[in-house]
Amino acid sequence: MSVSTEPDIAEVKERNRQLIQDVLDVYPEKTAKRRAKHLNVHEEGNSDCGVKSNIKSIPGVMTIRGCAYAGSKGVVWGPIKDMIHISHGPVGCGQYSWAARRNYYIGTTGIDTFVTMQFTSDFQEKDIVFGGDKKLAKIMDEIEQLFPLNKGITVQSECPIGLIGDDIEAVSKLKSKEYGGKTIVPVRCEGFRGVSQSLGHHIANDAVRDFVFDKMEDKPATFDPSPYDVAIIGDYNIGGDAWSSRILLEEMGLRVIAQWSGDGSIAELEATPKAKLNVLHCYRSMNYISRHMEEKYGIPWVEYNFFGPSKIEESLRKIASYFDDKIKEGAEAVIAKYKPLMQAVIDRYRPRLAGKTVMLYVGGLRPRHVIGAYEDLGMNVIGTGYEFGHNDDYQRTAQHYIKDGTLIYDDVTGYEFEKFVEKIQPDLVGSGIKEKYVFQKMGVPFRQMHSWDYSGPYHGYDGFAIFARDMDMAINAPIWKMTPTPWKQEPDYMAIAAE
C-alpha cells in the first residue's frame, strides 16, 4: 500500500512511463502502435492529457466500453419516466440493461411511469427476414391499449434495425398521426454505430431536438415563466443525485423547471426551451442539446460540478453569476448553511483517508468530476481515464483537475488496467461492475463509480457525506487486512504456533 508521504514526482513519472512500455510490449506490433496513443503520463501545464480518444476500440483486447444503444436507451432516454422506451430488436439488449442503472424516479410503475420495465419487440428470425416495421406498428397499438397513461414512445434501435433496412421513422410518424400527434420518437442508436456509448448520447440528443422540440414550438408554457428558471441537464438521478442537486438550486432561489433526464418527464423536456439558463452536469452526454438550445433559443448553458464541497461552492457561485444579487446572495447563504455539515464530514473522514491514493476509470464525466471530492478528503487521484471521453474532456481534465505525473489511460483494456493497478497498488479503485471483482480479488478496495455501488446520492452537500462514508468503508474495511493467507506469509508457522 502506498504511504502518505509525497512521492518523488520524477520517479513516479518514470515508473508510469515504464508501466506503459511494459503493457505495450505484450501487444502485437500494430496493436501496440495504436494503443500507445491512448496511454500517457500527464505533464503539468499541458492543455490536454496527451492521448487520442473517441476512436475505435481494437478487436479482442477486452475494452470496457458499451454501445450507442447503451448511450441512448441506457443513459439519455431510458430515465424519461412517463414515456415507454421500446428496445427494438432481439431480447438481450433490453434484458441486460433492465433497471440496472438506478435512475430513481417517483411514479406508479406500469401505470403512469415505466422506467424499470423492459419493453421489447423480441425479434425472431422472421422479423429479420421480412422486416420488423409491421410488428413495430402493432406493438405501438398494444402499448396504447395496455398502457393508456403513457405520454409518449421512443424506439431504441438495436443492431439489426439499421442492417435490415427497417423504416422506423415512417412507422413512428404514421402512428403519431394516428394517435393525435402523440410524441413518438425513432432513435437510430444501433449498437454498431460509432465507437462507444458516446455516439448514442449524441443521436439521442438529436432525437430530442427533432422529435420533441421541433414538434412543440407553438405550444405555450404550461407554467408562468420566472426570471429564475433553470433546467438541470445531464443528471441521471442515480441513487437520487438530481434530487440532492435540485434542492441546492432551489434553496439559492432558482426554480428548476426540468430534469434531464433522471426523474424527468416529457413535459419537462418540452418546457426546457423556456429556461433562462441550462445547468449542465454531464457535459459529455448532453452538451449537444445544450449547444442547440443556445443557438436556437438563446439559452446560455454553464457546466457545474456538484461532487465535494470545494467544487460545489465554486459551481454555486458560477451559476449565481448568471443572475441578479438575490440569487448571488442565495448562493452565499446556501454555502454558509452547509459549511458546518461539510466541516463535520471532513473532520470525521479526512483523518481516515488523507494521503490515500485512487485510480479511476469511468465513463465520460466522472474521471475528472469526482477528483475534487477525493481531494476534499485529502486523497490523491494518481490515475484516470475515460471509457468514451473526447478530446474536450481530456482538455478539461488537464486544465482543471489532475496533477503532474498522473497516469492517463483512454479506453483502457482489461489487461492494461489490471497490470497498472497490480503495479501501482492504489488504496482504492473507482470503476464499474466488470472491474470491481477483478481488483477486489487482488486485495484492492473498490467502489463502483457508475452505480455508486448501490449507494448514493453522491451529488450535492447531502451526497458528499455519503461519498465520504462510502470511501471510508471501502478503504478501511477490516477485510483487506485478511487477504493474504497468513501461513503463506510466515513459512515457520508451525514453529511459531508451538511457542
Added chain:
Amino acid sequence: MPQDANNVIDHFELFRGPEYQEMLARKREQFENPVDPTELARVREWTKTEEYKELNFARDSLTVNPAKACQPLGAVFVAVGFESTIPFVHGSQGCVAYYRSHFSRHFKEPTSCVSSSMTEDAAVFGGLNNMVDGLANTLSMYKPKMIAVSTTCMAEVIGDDLNAFIKTAKEKGSVPDDFDVPFAHTPAFVGSHITGYDNAMKGILEHFWDGKAKTVDALVRVPNGKINFLGGFDGYTVGNLREVKRIFELMKVEYTILGDTSDVWDTPTDGQFRMYDGGTTLEDAANAVHAAATISMQEYCTEKTLPMIAAHGQETVALNHPIGVEGTDRFIMEVARLAGVEIPEALAMERGRLVDAIADSNSHIHGKKFAIYGDPDLCFGLASFLLELGAEPVHVLATNGSKGWAKKMQALFDSSPFGANCKAYPGKDLWHMRSLLFTSPVDFLIGNTYGKYLERDTGTPLIRIGFPIFDRHHKHRYPVWGYQGGLNVLVTILDRIFEHMDATTNVPAKTDYSYDIIR
C-alpha cells in the same frame, strides 16, 4: 437539513423528510403534467381485472418484462467452463459489456470475455479483419489455451461465416494452426440464452470430436466406462457442480463435467486475480467422446447437443433440472445404471434426511398455491418438488418455453392430484404473470430478482430461485441439486413462508395471538 456527519443517511432515508418530499411534490405539481390521481387509480385498478387480463393475453407483438436473455449469454456461460478458455464474441462490442455485467451482478465475480468490436465499416465490409486482429490480440494479451467464438446478432444479420473467418485468421497467423478455436453461431433472434448454451456446447464438443474443423482426423470412439455430465445454463452452477462432483465421488463414478464453471465463478480473494480457474481440461473435453453415456440435467439446454452425442454412439439421458426427492432419485439411479455402480449407503442416508425434513415441515407448505417462472427445465424441477410437498404450482411460466415444454408440464400436473388446477404458460412474460397473479391469486411466487416488481404490485411474497439473482448475495454457492440441494430449496421456501407468517401476525392486540414462538 436531514444529513448528519455522525449518522450519514443515504437514499433509503434521505428523501423521506419534509425538505425533499415538499420539493418532489412541487416538481410533480408544477412541471410534470401529472396524470389526474383519480384516473391513475382507475387505470391501476383496471389492470387488475379479468378484462385487462384478456387484452393482455391477446397481445401478439409486444413483450413486456420477459424472463429470458439472448443466445450469446449462454455461449459465454459455456466457454468460461473450459480450462483457460476465453469467450470471444464476434460482433458489436456493447453486447460483451452487457454479458460481463450481467454475470458479475449475479455471481459477484469477474467474467472475462472479449469482443471483435465490429462497427459501421465492418457492417458494410464484414468482420473478417476484426476476427483476424481480434484473435491475435486476445492470444497475445490473455494467453488462453482456447478461444471459444460465438456471435452477436449484428454478425449474424450480415452473414459472417465463422468457420471461414477462423480458417483465414489462422492462415494469416493470428493464432497457431493447431490452436483450438471452436465456434458456434448464436443469433440473438433465435431461441434464448439456453439455445446459446446448446449451440456453444455442441460447437466445442464437435470441435474436439469431429476433427477440429477438418484440420485433423476425427476421433475414433473407444468406449470406456465414464459418464459425461452437462449441467445446462444454471444460476446455481457453482454450488450445484460441487455437489454433483461430491455425489459422483461418493458413488465412485468416473466422470467428466463438460463446462465446469464452479471454480472460475468462485475464486478466492487472496491478493491474486485469476482470469482462468478450474474448468474442464481440453484433454477431458476431447476424451469425453469415449464415455459410455452423457447425462444432461436440463433437456431444453441440450436439445441439439444430446442428439449429436448420441450420434457418436453414447447413451444419453435428459433430465429436467431435478429438484427434490423423486427427481434426485431418478438422477442418482440413472447415474448408477449408466456407470454400473452401486449406490452407496451414504446417499440413502442423505435421501432419508431430506425425506425427514419434508415430513417435519410439509404441513406449512401443503395446499399452498404457487406461481413459478424461469427457464423451462428449472420450472419443471421446481413444480415437481412442489407437488411432492403437497403444494399446487398453479401458474408455471417460461418465456423461453416451447409448446412441447407446456405439454410435458401438463403431463406432470396430470400425474398428481395437486396438479389438477395447474397450467403451464409457454412464451409468456412477466406482464402476463402480473395479470395471472391478480385474477387468480396464489400464496407465493417463485422467480428471479425481477419477481420483486410482481411482489410489489400484487403483494404476492417472492421466493427468489432462478437467474439472475442480483439483490440477494451468494445464493449461487448453495446447490439446489442432490438431496442436499433439495434441503436448501426446502429451507428457502420455508424461510419465506415463516417470514410472511410473522409479518402478517405481528399487530399487537389484534393479530399477535398467532405470532407463535413455535411453528
